[in-house]
Amino acid sequence: MDRLKHALLDYHERSKHRVNFYAPGPGGLDWATQPDPFRVFHDAPRVGLPLAADLLATRYNQLRCGALPPAHDFDLLNLAILFELSLGLSAWKSYGTQRWALRCNPSSGNLHPTEGYLLCPALHGLSAGVYHYVSRDHALEHRAAVDDPRWTEAFSESGVLVGISSIHWREAWKYGMRAWRYCQHDCGHAIAAVSYAAAALGWQTRLVEAAADDAVADLLGLRRDEDFLESEREAPDALLWIGNPDLRPGLERMLTALDKAQWHGRANQLSSGHVTWPDISAIHRTTHKIRTREPDSSDPQPRPSPGAPALDLSFAAIARQRRSAVNFDGTTFIAKAAFFSMLACLLARRDTPPWNALTPPAAVHAALLVHRVDGLEPGLYILVRNPDALLDLKQSFRPEWLWQKTGPDDLPLYFLLPYDLRAAAKLICCHQDIGADSCFALGMIARFEIALKQPWRYRHLFWECGMLGQTLYLEAEAAGVRATGIGCFFDDEMHALLGVKNHAWQSLYHFTVGGPVDDGRLSTSPPYEVEP
Incomplete structure (x- = not known):
């Protein structure tokens, strides 16, 4: 365990951006080797999906x-x-001759390392087996056809599984060593996106936390060497159970049933030149997860419903209009009630997306640098998402902070410092104006000892951050503003602001919300061509 702890800390420290130097990266972009953002499995039977949202x-x-x-x-x-x-x-x-796709699940640099899979019994219109989702074509590729009663029995006729994997090279091509972090953020965004979409259909979502990485890889067909050959491999991330939350799929029976499955398809090569980053391979091994016990699903602390958003949008509309802001205007204010409502949605509530996918308690908290919230004094605030962490946070942060409870009684929001922090926000966000021009910026502060005790939970901390980010994306759209994730930030500058002096708490992701400035040079077209 000491070896794994050392390896995790080594990666975490060396993958930090610092004011005087950045984490190791490619040094320049080789556009000839930019990875294809769409994976397909050649010769796998396809099932076209209706556009029915x-x-x-x-x-x-x-x-x-x-x-x-x-x-x-x-x-x-x-x-x-x-x-x-x-x-x-x-x-x-599109811009000139360049054209690129946006997705409902955001990605660092729009590079999209995340792949999605469906595992299901025989359903109306769909045969039993393992499917890969091709977002470009809105189609399912039938990777494995399963004709074994144990496969059907494993689902208990009460749900389906969605699998998530990552192709690290897609991010490493641009971001180098730090790319592994971004892949985990993107996985968290994807988990939240699936949870919201499932909830819109009346379905609950649960992370199958007990599953070992090797089992996830085998269920998704990721360890089939003959299907990848010269193509980039996928790392297993997560299995999500969609359906009856009181029942769980029988993974062992599914794996046994797959022994006689008929597999189809060969993965396409995404890039003509693949650069290996040993640090990413090392942290992938360090955080490898073995099978564990399913955690106790204790109820999170009861939370009231958030206030109504400014815009009453359908879920289909808000899911598809979500965008990452490129610039903010530096003048937009949001109402205090809207701000409090956004924060309320960051608190875990039972059977409410996206937090129904995780087992409480929350391990990540939001340190907020507030610039332009009507009726709220600018300064430093913190949303304590787990009340059990309050004392530890107080002891770990600067002793002079106010810790003044503010906002609605049931919102665990504390005012720490009255000050104009726009310059600090810009500095922390790698000197980007978007940190200062926002209504507010925030750093996601994680209880890092969780990862030091169980290294595979390092990934889960990033996933929780990504889920917070996805919630903020949707909340911002509903409030009539826009959000963006900030992967480039100076970790230790944030720690210095808060007064953190050790690894008890670490900042893992940053976010900003504000009034967007659109780029008029860009043209927008629908995601899919609809036949007349």
Whole structure:
């Protein structure tokens, strides 16, 4: 364990950006080797999915309040909606001769290392087996056809599994050593995106936390050497159970049933030149997860419903209009009530997306640098998402902080420092104006000892950060503003601001929310061509 702890700390420290130097990266972009953002499995049978998201009546405000609609049937139509609004395309952008896709699940640099899979019994319109989702074509590739009663029995006729994997090279091509962090952020965004979309169909989502990485890889077909050959490999990330939360799939029976499955398809090569980053391979090994016990699903602390957002949007609309802001105007203010409502949605509530996918308690808290919130004094605040962490946070941060409770009684928000922190926010966000021009910026502060005790939980801390980010993306759109994730930040400058002097707490992700400045040079077109 000491060896793994040392290896984890070594990666964590050397992958930090610092004011006087950045984490090791490629030094320049070799556009000839830019990875293809779309994985396909050649010769795998395809199932085209209907574009049916507009049939979904669920409002976004229903989901954020935990008011899920009656559960829809598990069939081809509804699974098509699930994937369209979670991992599907949301638009195409173009500038001159360049054209690129945006997706409902965001990604660092729009590079999209995340791949999605479906594991299901025989359903109306869909045969039993393992499928890979191709977002570009909104289609499922039938990777494994399973004709074994044990496969069907494993699902208990109560749900399906969604698998998530990462292709590290897609991010490493641009970001080098720090790319592994971004892959984990993106996995968290994807988990949240699936949870929201499932909830819009009346389905609960649960992370199958006990599953070992090797089992996830085998279920998704990621260890089949003959199917990858010269192509880039995928790292197993997560399995999400979609359906009855009181029942869990029988993974052992599924693995046994796959022994006689008929597999199809060969993965496409994404890049003509693949550069190996040994540090990414090392942290991948260090955080490898073996099978564990399913954690106790204790109820999170009861939370009231958040206030209604400014815009009453359908979930389909908000999922597809989510964008990452490139610049903020530096003048927009948001109302104090809207700010408090956003923060309320960051608190875990039972059976409410996206937090229904995780087992409490929360391990990540939000340190907020508030610039432009009407009726709220600018300065440093912290949202303590787990009340059990309050004393530890007080002891770990600067002793002179105020720790003045503010906002609604049931919102665990504390005012630490009255000060104009725009310059600090810009500095911490790698000198980017977007940190200062926002309504507020925040750093996600994680209880790092969790990872030091169980290294595979290092990934989960990043996932929780990504889920917080996805929530902020949707909340910002509903408030009439926009958000963006900030992967480039100076870790230890944030720690210095807070007064953190050791590894008890670490900043793992940054975010900003503000009034967006759109780039008029870009053209937007629909995500999919619809036949007349």
